[in-house]
Amino acid sequence: MISTARHARSGSTATGDFQGAIRVPGVVIAFWVAKGLSTALGESASDYLVQALVPQLAVVLGFAAFLLALVFQFRQARYRAWTYWFAVAMVGIFGTMAADVVHVALGVPYTLSSALYALLLLGVFRVWRRTEGTLSIHSIDSPRREAFYWATVVATFATGTALGDFTAFTLHLGYFTSAFLFAVLILIPAVGYRWLRWNSVFCFWAAYVITRPLGASIADGLGKPRSVGGLGLGDGPVTSVLLALIVLVVAYLAATKTDVQGGREAADTPETAGERE
Numbered sequence: 275m276i277s278t279a280r281h282a283r284s285g286s287t288a289t290g291d292f293q294g295a296i297r298v299p300g301v302v303i304a305f306w307v308a309k310g311l312s313t314a315l316g317e318s319a320s321d322y323l324v325q326a327l328v329p330q331l332a333v334v335l336g337f338a339a340f341l342l343a344l345v346f347q348f349r350q351a352r353y354r355a356w357t358y359w360f361a362v363a364m365v366g367i368f369g370t371m372a373a374d375v376v377h378v379a380l381g382v383p384y385t386l387s388s389a390l391y392a393l394l395l396l397g398v399f400r401v402w403r404r405t406e407g408t409l410s411i412h413s414i415d416s417p418r419r420e421a422f423y424w425a426t427v428v429a430t431f432a433t434g435t436a437l438g439d440f441t442a443f444t445l446h447l448g449y450f451t452s453a454f455l456f457a458v459l460i461l462i463p464a465v466g467y468r469w470l471r472w473n474s475v476f477c478f479w480a481a482y483v484i485t486r487p488l489g490a491s492i493a494d495g496l497g498k499p500r501s502v503g504g505l506g507l508g509d510g511p512v513t514s515v516l517l518a519l520i521v522l523v524v525a526y527l528a529a530t531k532t533d534v535q536g537g538r539e540a541a542d543t544p545e546t547a548g549e550r551e
Contacts, residue, residue: 295352298414298423299533301478306485308359308523313489315516316366316431318497322509324371333371340368344424348417353535355528359520362427369431377439384444388436395429402426409475412535430479434486442491448503449495456488
């Protein structure tokens with residue numbers, strides 16, 4: 275949706291952080307495929323683990339895996355497909371668990387949680403913009419900027435999770451009607467960027483948010499019992515298939531490096547300056 279080649283890096287450089295290689299992927303078709311799969315995986319894996327284990331234990335393990343994934347990601351001085359997508363998948367799984375806890379354990383209605391998470395996302399955007407001067411993924415070249423990036427990713431997952439539940443349950447649209455709705459909505463930033471010259475940063479983050487409820491609605495529709503509007507395939511089998519697919523896509527990205535900002539030459543640069551022990 276957004277071409278990485280036509281955007282120069284911007285934002286404040288007088289931050290005191292190391293300015294090095296870009297630490298997140300560029301946007302290619304395979305990026306959106308992996309993003310969609312990771313959102314669906316987060317939904318199905320979270321539901322499966324909460325059912326297979328004691329719910330409290332599942333949440334604790336999900337949080338531990340989430341922290342571990344971020345540690346691996348922040349130890350990299352540039353983008354690496356395996357660590358990045360592992361982190362995205364763990365954000366999806368733990369983010370789903372956290373959103374479910376807010377509704378199930380605390381009794382917060384989906385309408386309210388959707389609004390609260392949307393405000394949280396806007397707050398993260400505001401602080402990031404005021405601090406770094408840009409929200410562009412082409413400027414993520416320091417640990418602090420990457421911290422803003424991952425805070426935004428977590429907020430987008432939480433917002434998208436709440437929105438998906440809101441349409442499926444509060445509006446009684448069900449899983450597949452919700453998926454169709456979000457599939458239509460995601461075309462808006464795509465068309466706006468491609469033909470109407472809308473702001474590329476806005477279009478990217480709008481699409482990024484919408485992929486969450488889209489993927490989650492599809493995963494729920496496939497895995498949940500027929501009695502609640504699903505196909506009844508089971509969360510476990512759906513999780514296994516999604517995991518296999520995302521591994522294949524990430525393996526492709528890791529091998530071809532088509533999503534490395536700056537191209538293969540940037541990915542093959544000897545890792546000297548900026549690498550952390």
